[in-house]
Amino acid sequence: MKRYLLIPFLMAAPLMTSAAESDKDRWNLKDLYASQKDWDADEVKLKKQLQEFGGCKGQLGESVARFKTCLDLNADLQKRYARLASYASQMHDEDTGANAGLELSQRADVLGTQLAEATSFVSPEILSLGAPKVSAFLKQDKALAIYRHPLDDILRMKPHTLDTEGENLIANFGLATEAAQSVYSILANADMPWPTVTLSNGETPRLDQSAYTKYRAVANREDRKKVFDAFWGKWKEFERTFGVSFYEQMKRDTAYTKVRKYPDTITRALDANNVPVAVYNTLIEQANANLPTLHRYFKLRAKMLGVQEMRYYDIYPPLVKSNLKYPIDVGTQLTLDSAKPLGAEYVKTMAEGFKNRWMDTYPRPRKRSGAYMNGAAYDVHPFVLMNYNDDYESVSTLAHEWGHAMHSVLANKTQPFVTADYPIFTAEIASTTNEVLLLDHMLKVAKSDDERLLYLGSALENMRGTFFRQAMFADFEREVHARVDRGESLTGESLTKLYGEILKRYHGDAQGVVKIDDLYAVEWAYIPHFYRHFYVFQYATSIAAGSMFADSILKREPGAVERYLNVLKAGGSAYPYELVKSAGVDLATPAPYKAVVARMNSIMDQIEAIQARRK
Secondary structure (H helix, E strand, O other): OOOOOOOEEEEEEEEOEEEEEHHHHHHHHHHOOOHHHHHHHHHHHHHHHHHHHHHOOOOOOHHHHHHHHHHHHHHHHHHHHHHHHHHHHHHHHOOOOOHHHHHHHHHHHHHHHHHHHOOOHHHHHHHHHHHHHHHHHHHHHHHHHHHHHHEEEEEEHHHOOOOOOHHHHHHHHHHHHHHHHHHHHHHHHHHHHOOOOOOOOOOEEEEHHHHHHHHHHOOOHHHHHHHHHHHHHHHHHHHHHHHHHHHHHHHHHHHHHHOOOOOOHHHHHOOOOOOOOHHHHHHHHHHOOHHHHHHHHHHHHHHHHHHOOOOOHHOOOOOOOOOOOOOOOHHHHHHHHHEEEEEEEEHHHHHHHHHHHOEEEEOOOOOOOOOOOOOOOOOOOOOOOOOOOOOOHHHHHHHHHHHHHHHHHHHHHOOOOHHOOOHHHHHHHHHHHHHHHHHHHHHHHHOOOHHHHHHHHHHHHHHHHHHHHHHHHHHHHHHHHHHOOOOOOOHHHHHHHHHHHHHHHHOOOOOOEEEEOOOHHHHEEEEEHHHHOOOHHHHHHHHHHHHHHHHHHOOOOOOHHHHHHHHOOOOOOOOOHHHHHHHHHHOOOOOOHHHHHHHHHHHHHHHHHHHHHOO
């Protein structure tokens, strides 16, 4: 099943529903199921398929015909489950406080566990057949060709796959191993007793996650400090609880690492997609080697904001004040116009999605914060969740998420279901490429230097947040998982200390670049991505790859568009690292990271040139 693809930050969003919201601004879940009754009926079908699939156990090697029948049935029930789970999760995300959506989401989770249990024999049984017999089957029936890569992947994982009894046992534990993430999700999104602050203009916002991302960027510096102190002070109150939750998650990860016979959790996590650990290590090495560029950005930010001593709460206000508004109709048109270098068909399909309610646009009370794309419903279309706020950051996020959506459209159209799903490693390339194309378009249509500064500043902050910030998270993850793998204990307090050390190093605290208050080091507890081990590094690798792809496209290099779109169309039909490398970007080498840093310096050069003209 496809993952839910999240932007690496939570969008700023107003607390109330937009007055302009109507049905056309809500995604149409009836494209998945016309009613709850239809969902229930499909659940029954899935359960029957699971029973039928039980008859395949022990029979995969009986004949090539039986082999194909069972693989086809497995693919169909996986596809059905993806659709069921998509509807359930999206219904829950519409209103995280509604019991109906929560109950349906829980039912989908149970189905997922039953599915994992029912199919747990497949990999061990294919391994018992051995590569020669599997190869013979592929030669006997050409229709099995769609399964070649998935079968090769199973055979590759032989050293880390248990026997049928062992795999079944692991599947049975599925229901009991998601507790830490579930506790985090409910506490952080629904049950947290959010603080209220009084700002200098008399506003008294309740600082939930969405409000925090809005008010941390206000113009008044004292107000920003109040927001930071109140928000992180509340997380600090629950430091012990979040520490227990995250530590339990990491202990679970270590247990799976031992069971799967890997040397450490990072190797196991990356091996799922056959990504070399060298990619991860090179990213962190290059991020640390290029911290002077990040520090240059912070010094430029301090100068533009007019602050003598840069503090952590000075990172989020826009570099340029702007009253420009981008209503959703304007935002969608800008996104379409910026995508024109990718071809008319690409733009046409995206326009159809905007028109036909593939997106839930505006924030509402209890709606899930942030933004994501879910492309799991193979026979339907992708769905995009937004919390659109009529500002330029919302436009940038729109382009980001629709990059994901178009990736799913192209992969689902080109690939059969079994190879359509793609990993995050390539997913974020599609989104970051769209962001680069958007910036290029906005600079071309900008009517003034002030407007250009707005877009350049936004791009600069996005590169900080997507490259350096995610690399910082990856640095922290590598350290804490290594400690748990070694059998060390970690409390909320010790996690805050470790995170604080890394946070201060990246921000140049010792050099006086950005001063970090100790209270703010509890930020690790706020990051939901840590509950998907070794996930965030892919944002940083992707912005590096996406920048290189977009640069070649904008330069109109021969074959650039085709090479890029072929990566998207390939879906999961090849290993992601090799797929990107074959298109000309090797993420195990310093080159892509040096390129993204060079782009960041180029943007700062442009900003400083505009400033120089004004003197």
